[in-house]
Amino acid sequence: MANEKIEGVLQPVAKGHGGIHVSHNKNTSKCEIVRMPAPAKVVLPMQQHIGAPNEPTVAVGDEVKIGQVIGRTDAFVSTPVHATVSGKVVAVGPVKVANGSMVQAVTIESDGKMEVLEDLKAPEINSKDDFLKAVRESGLVGLGGAGFPTHVKLAFKEDSGVDTLIINAAECEPYITVDHRECIDNSWDVLSGVYTIKEILGFKHVYIAIEDNKSDAFTELMKVAADNADWDDSVKLVMLPSQYPQGAEKVLIQSVTGRQVPPGKLPSDVGCVVMNVQSISFLGRYLKTGKPLVSRSLTVDGSAIAEPKNIRVPIGTMISDIIDFCGGFKADPYKVIGGGPMMGQALYDINVPLLKNNNAVLAFAADTVRVKETRACIRCGRCVQACPMSLMPTKIETRAHLKDAEGCAAAGAMSCMECGSCAYACPSGRPLVQYMRLAKAVIREESAK
Amino acid sequence: MELNNKLTVSASPHVKSAETTTGIMLDVIIALIPAGIASIFVFGARALAVIAVAVICCVLAEFLSRKAMKREQTIGDLSAVVTGLLLAYNLPSNMPLWEVALGSVIAIVVVKQMFGGIGQNFVNPALLARIVLMSAFPARMSAGAFVGLNNTGWDVDGVTGATPMGLITLADGIKDGAPNLMQMFIGTTSGCLGEVSALALILGGIYLIIRKVINPIIPCAYIGTVAIITLIAFGDVNAMLYEILGGGLMIGAIFMATDYTTSPITNKGKFIYAICAGLLTCLIRLFGSLPEGVSFSIIIMNILTPLIENATKPTIFGTVKEKKNKEADA
Numbered sequence: 182m183a184n185e186k187i188e189g190v191l192q193p194v195a196k197g198h199g200g201i202h203v204s205h206n207k208n209t210s211k212c213e214i215v216r217m218p219a220p221a222k223v224v225l226p227m228q229q230h231i232g233a234p235n236e237p238t239v240a241v242g243d244e245v246k247i248g249q250v251i252g253r254t255d256a257f258v259s260t261p262v263h264a265t266v267s268g269k270v271v272a273v274g275p276v277k278v279a280n281g282s283m284v285q286a287v288t289i290e291s292d293g294k295m296e297v298l299e300d301l302k303a304p305e306i307n308s309k310d311d312f313l314k315a316v317r318e319s320g321l322v323g324l325g326g327a328g329f330p331t332h333v334k335l336a337f338k339e340d341s342g343v344d345t346l347i348i349n350a351a352e353c354e355p356y357i358t359v360d361h362r363e364c365i366d367n368s369w370d371v372l373s374g375v376y377t378i379k380e381i382l383g384f385k386h387v388y389i390a391i392e393d394n395k396s397d398a399f400t401e402l403m404k405v406a407a408d409n410a411d412w413d414d415s416v417k418l419v420m421l422p423s424q425y426p427q428g429a430e431k432v433l434i435q436s437v438t439g440r441q442v443p444p445g446k447l448p449s450d451v452g453c454v455v456m457n458v459q460s461i462s463f464l465g466r467y468l469k470t471g472k473p474l475v476s477r478s479l480t481v482d483g484s485a486i487a488e489p490k491n492i493r494v495p496i497g498t499m500i501s502d503i504i505d506f507c508g509g510f511k512a513d514p515y516k517v518i519g520g521g522p523m524m525g526q527a528l529y530d531i532n533v534p535l536l537k538n539n540n541a542v543l544a545f546a547a548d549t550v551r552v553k554e555t556r557a558c559i560r561c562g563r564c565v566q567a568c569p570m571s572l573m574p575t576k577i578e579t580r581a582h583l584k585d586a587e588g589c590a591a592a593g594a595m596s597c598m599e600c601g602s603c604a605y606a607c608p609s610g611r612p613l614v615q616y617m618r619l620a621k622a623v624i625r626e627e628s629a630k
Numbered sequence: 631m632e633l634n635n636k637l638t639v640s641a642s643p644h645v646k647s648a649e650t651t652t653g654i655m656l657d658v659i660i661a662l663i664p665a666g667i668a669s670i671f672v673f674g675a676r677a678l679a680v681i682a683v684a685v686i687c688c689v690l691a692e693f694l695s696r697k698a699m700k701r702e703q704t705i706g707d708l709s710a711v712v713t714g715l716l717l718a719y720n721l722p723s724n725m726p727l728w729e730v731a732l733g734s735v736i737a738i739v740v741v742k743q744m745f746g747g748i749g750q751n752f753v754n755p756a757l758l759a760r761i762v763l764m765s766a767f768p769a770r771m772s773a774g775a776f777v778g779l780n781n782t783g784w785d786v787d788g789v790t791g792a793t794p795m796g797l798i799t800l801a802d803g804i805k806d807g808a809p810n811l812m813q814m815f816i817g818t819t820s821g822c823l824g825e826v827s828a829l830a831l832i833l834g835g836i837y838l839i840i841r842k843v844i845n846p847i848i849p850c851a852y853i854g855t856v857a858i859i860t861l862i863a864f865g866d867v868n869a870m871l872y873e874i875l876g877g878g879l880m881i882g883a884i885f886m887a888t889d890y891t892t893s894p895i896t897n898k899g900k901f902i903y904a905i906c907a908g909l910l911t912c913l914i915r916l917f918g919s920l921p922e923g924v925s926f927s928i929i930i931m932n933i934l935t936p937l938i939e940n941a942t943k944p945t946i947f948g949t950v951k952e953k954k955n956k957e958a959d960a
Contacts, residue, residue: 562895
């Protein structure tokens, strides 16, 4: 299936350095996204994005409906939080979240009715400003994992030279198949979102980039596009090689446009905006219905999950409820991961809420997790070969141990995106991503002095 | 379900490749087996004794030195076995066994462990041990002291013959009595244990390249450089092939120069390193008073490795244009 060329689909214009071939394990790629019934309660942290936290706008005892704003702030780099089930607010206060920190949150007990706020209507959009305001109100953050508020990303200046929109459906993380399913199950939403945004923001080039192990996503999108006369052929599909980390923003931009984002710069500095396919699909729906971000799709898989599935759940659902919906554990879980196995976060507890940017829950039994003993670096160079940013992770590690901020910076530690390719490849089992984070901390500490 | 404190929390990534240090060392050991078998065929049981003593002494030296330094045990990574094999392969079969043991201790204790163990030695342990032994016991390892073909017994003071590398000079070309190219390729000639059979070494090298343990850049650039220079120097294809197949070039280029710790990490660095090693080998072989120059060339290049590596750092993603812009500005 892979590598078969499809007529009308573009090939990448550049091939980057490094990357690794990791088993895809896309076990759920044929599993249509199913909707999970209303959970008993949802916990909605006031900060599910990069930026300023929201203030709760509801109090204990309030009745809320789906889509009602329950937290907001005036800060620009922020986006409101909406009720994701109908019911009663039972708690407002700090809760622990997946990364171990305590954040302010609103807990809603569901009344099981899933009633949507009556006065939701499609936003009226007459200008770019209207559009950005509407996007901010929708509560949208990057659904691929970064959690950056989308309206901030889209608020580039007219004269900034941004001309290219890339829809990221590469989905290079193993196991996760929701972006793939989104292209198939909600192909109309994806394309409608793409064409609307292209129109409003005036992008010259629009690409939907998908790895070549998802050929049915290409055919589905092409079929839907061909069926609709309003859509011209200005949106191009790009077939990328299935190699990790193809979906990393900088790697993706290079593959699709040949442009390289310099260290410390943003995609907009090379004229590009990258959006996850689920984000664009959500916008497609939101601009028609006005229903804000209250649910999302995710993949639940792994050797310890009884019934792996792709599911759509209200945001704020407890991870434990999600696992129960997928048949619970069929083996004792050794590791539960929020996100993909390469960049996801190992959870210390499953009684934490699902956040907006969480695209997978994976649980693995002990006998299916390869644990490598950490040994000394033998300078084999596999990390250097694997690094998509052309760094020398082993050198950065040495500098980090010496707390040499200058050395860490000169070796390019800040360019590291923590994709994990180096640590994956290391035969000595060295936790290189952790050392990259240490190097960044050393640099930050030094510059704070 | 109460799972508190049962879940494992660790930094990403949560999947790892199947490759391990031990697995890599095991691949090198497998790749060295054909050359070992060839040496036993050519030199008899005495070769086996040298190999056994070197391997056992290296592992023992590693075990004891780690113990003495109160550090975690590392013999499980099998690197000491590799060092033992390589040392044995770089010695003649008539080497007294206590000298073999001494070489093992020098390789492991002095060159490897005193500098911090695996990954920290600045030169190849087996090669430096060989050079120490060569200097300490010159008679054993001089050009004419190698056991000849007809002496496969235990009598180490028996008939000795010249290594093939003593039978070619720039002035005279290949001398009378030198083995023919087929003998050199198969390995039915005299020399150090592991270096005699080019065929066995190439088989091992192909295995390592297929298993992606070594990058073909170093052996190809090293042997290629020697081939080009000797072809120009002798003006004779036979002499060139004789130089490539003879002496320690094959084992050096495939197994010694490719040592991870002492060769540059980057591909560009590997290329420069290998070409320089080839140049040095030719200089010593053609113009020096030693018949063989592979060991010294590799050791010298080992020492230059940090410099080469520094000069060949990969360009960090996204910085190419900046540099070009700066040049344009200037």
